[in-house]
């Protein structure tokens with residue numbers, strides 16, 4: 001394996017990023033890979049299915065995710081990334097290698113990995129991540145053959161991916177709501193001025209929905225049953241007051257269909273989000289007044305997969321009293337921002353000292 005100095009702060013130079021060939025976002029829910037000149041080539045669930053008797057990999061990505069909850073005893077479905085941190089380096093490498101192989105074809109993957117020995121990889125890291133987490137991400141890519149790994153703060157990458165003018169001397173605020181965590185930041189002049197992270201994301205919201213159905217309707221929802229509910233709740237205004245939900249009766253275990261109130265469901269989904277609202281308030285409180293004033297007009301940019309959640313933008317707008325915009329394709333902004341950085345599409349931040357006159 002190649003060696004690299006222990007990871008430093010999450011702020012490599014633009015020059016170092018322009019030397020990277022791939023940009024990787026290893027999320028708890030999904031793995032995304034952008035290849036320079038090739039765009040976003042991978043957007044797959046961060047999931048692997050393993051035969052525990054032999055250790056063999058059975059499936060990765062979407063097909064492994066589809067097996068969750070449906071496997072015999074000897075197949076285990078695992079997630080090597082939790083809250084944006086690689087918790088099983090070996091498994092993350094195997095998963096990534098197979099997902100890339102499936103997408104690019106074995107020959108192109110071999111050529112790319114050979115190229116990586118002389119080139120570099122850029123990887124998103126959650127804001128405030130520990131050195132051990134940075135090391136795990138670095139080792140994952142070094143183990144795949146990269147010569148050098150550049151770590152970039154997810155918040156900065158996501159802000160670039162949203163097209164925010166991060167290099168300007170004015171505030172931009174971004175909320176990245178992922179699967180396990182939500183990161184909130186105010187940026188100005190290419191740097192993070194204030195930021196907070198809360199351990200609440202789409203998974204906590206899904207758990208709140210499952211708990212609501214169990215407690216209020218004695219219904220057990222299968223794991224793949226939450227997403228269709230999100231979709232049905234995101235219908236146009238004037239949607240019905242109740243929706244029919246199919247699940248299993250808590251007592252009898254038999255299939256049952258229940259009419260569930262949409263207001264109750266929305267309330268259950270919003271309860272975990274009070275932590276997100278508090279994090280936004282905290283970041284605003286710790287930022288200079290001039291920057292906070294900039295945000296009154298510009299508002300907040302909402303990104304991350306959970307930005308798709310129906311009503312989230314409305315709830316935040318209502319709670320904060322400032323505009324809230326959802327980024328186009330909010331789930332892929334971080335990797336596309338990292339892609340823009342490795343493609344050299346981001347201008348240098350003009351902070352060089354002025355010549356004396």
Ligand SMILES: Nc1ncnc2c1ncn2[C@@H]1O[C@H](COP(=O)(O)OP(=O)(O)OP(=O)(O)O)[C@@H](O)[C@H]1O
Pocket residue numbers: 026027028029030031082083084085177178179180181201202203206230231304305306307308309310331
């Ligand atoms: N259409 C949708 N409606 C509601 N929630 C959604 C939708 N699409 C994705 N999500 C939620 O978004 C979350 C995944 O977001 P994202 O892809 O940003 O996560 P990640 O980057 O892998 O996670 P993390 O940042 O926590 O490591 C999941 O919890 C998922 O349920």
